[in-house]
Amino acid sequence: MVLDRLRRGATGRDPKKIPDGLWEKCPSCQKTVFKRLVEERLDTCPECNHHFKMTAPRRIASLIDDGTWQEWDANMTSADPLGFVDGKSYPERIAQQQAKTGLKDAVLTGRGKLSGLDIGLGVMDFSFNGGSMGSVVGEKLTRQFERCLEARIPAVVISASGGARMQEGVISLMQMAKTSAALARMREGRVPFISVLTNPTMAGVMASYASLGDVIIAEPKAMIGFTGARVIQETIKQELPEGFQTSEFVLKHGQVDLIAARQDLKSELARILNYLKPPKV
Numbered sequence: 001m002v003l004d005r006l007r008r009g010a011t012g013r014d015p016k017k018i019p020d021g022l023w024e025k026c027p028s029c030q031k032t033v034f035k036r037l038v039e040e041r042l043d044t045c046p047e048c049n050h051h052f053k054m055t056a057p058r059r060i061a062s063l064i065d066d067g068t069w070q071e072w073d074a075n076m077t078s079a080d081p082l083g084f085v086d087g088k089s090y091p092e093r094i095a096q097q098q099a100k101t102g103l104k105d106a107v108l109t110g111r112g113k114l115s116g117l118d119i120g121l122g123v124m125d126f127s128f129n130g131g132s133m134g135s136v137v138g139e140k141l142t143r144q145f146e147r148c149l150e151a152r153i154p155a156v157v158i159s160a161s162g163g164a165r166m167q168e169g170v171i172s173l174m175q176m177a178k179t180s181a182a183l184a185r186m187r188e189g190r191v192p193f194i195s196v197l198t199n200p201t202m203a204g205v206m207a208s209y210a211s212l213g214d215v216i217i218a219e220p221k222a223m224i225g226f227t228g229a230r231v232i233q234e235t236i237k238q239e240l241p242e243g244f245q246t247s248e249f250v251l252k253h254g255q256v257d258l259i260a261a262r263q264d265l266k267s268e269l270a271r272i273l274n275y276l277k278p279p280k281v
C-alpha cells in the first residue's frame, strides 16, 4: 500500500506513470524498482537483470577509464537536404531532440582507454530520434574508423538504432555504403572492429556496420534484425519461430559470436581486444 502510494506520488495518477523519478517499472518483470539501484547496476533491473536502454554518456562512463576520454567531432550537426516536413520540419525535430537529450545527434565518438587499451569508441543513443542513422551518425562513425586505421587502434561501436533516418532520405541510406567501405579499408589494414548490439539494433544499421564486426557481441534479449517481425510475417505468410529477432536466437543462428551481460561487457571487450591487437606496421 505504502509503495503504491509512493508510486502514485502527489498526483494520484496511474502508477505505471511514475511521476517523481524515484521508481521505475521494469517492462520485463513488471516489478517497480528503485531507480537508484537500477543505475548502480548500469541500468539493469535488480529483480530480473532486464537491460534498460542506456544513454551514450553513461555507456562511455561504464567502459572508458576515468579521465582518458577525448571526444571527436563533438559539434557536428545535420543539414536539412530535403527540406523535409513530417508534422514538423526536420530542423525543428533535430532542435527538439537536442534539447531533450543534450546531444547533437544520435552518436558520440571519441578515443579513450578501455582497461588501459587504446580504442576508438562510437556509442549510439536510442533516445535521440530512435538512434536513427543520418548523415551525422554515418560521417562520425566513418571518421572514427578512418582515425582508428590511421592510429592502428581497434574500433568499437555500441549500436542502438531503429535504422536509417527517413527525414534524410537517400542520404541516410548512403551512410550504409560509406561506413561499410571504411570498415573494408580497416579490414585491409588489419585493424580490428568489434560491434556490440544492444536493444534494439535494426534495419539499415544492422544491415551495415553493426553486422560487420570481426567479433559481434550482443546484450541479452536485445531485439536484433532487419525488418520488423510483423512485416516479415505478412510478407512470407508464415508463422515466425519463437524468440525470432532476439540476441539468443541470432546467436544460435550464427549472426553474433557471444552474448555478454552489461556488467561483464568491459571485461569481455578487454579480453577480446587483447587477443586482437593489430599487428605493428
Ligand SMILES: [Zn+2]
Pocket: 026, 027, 028, 029, 030, 031, 045, 046, 047, 048, 049, 050
Ligand atoms: Zn525486471
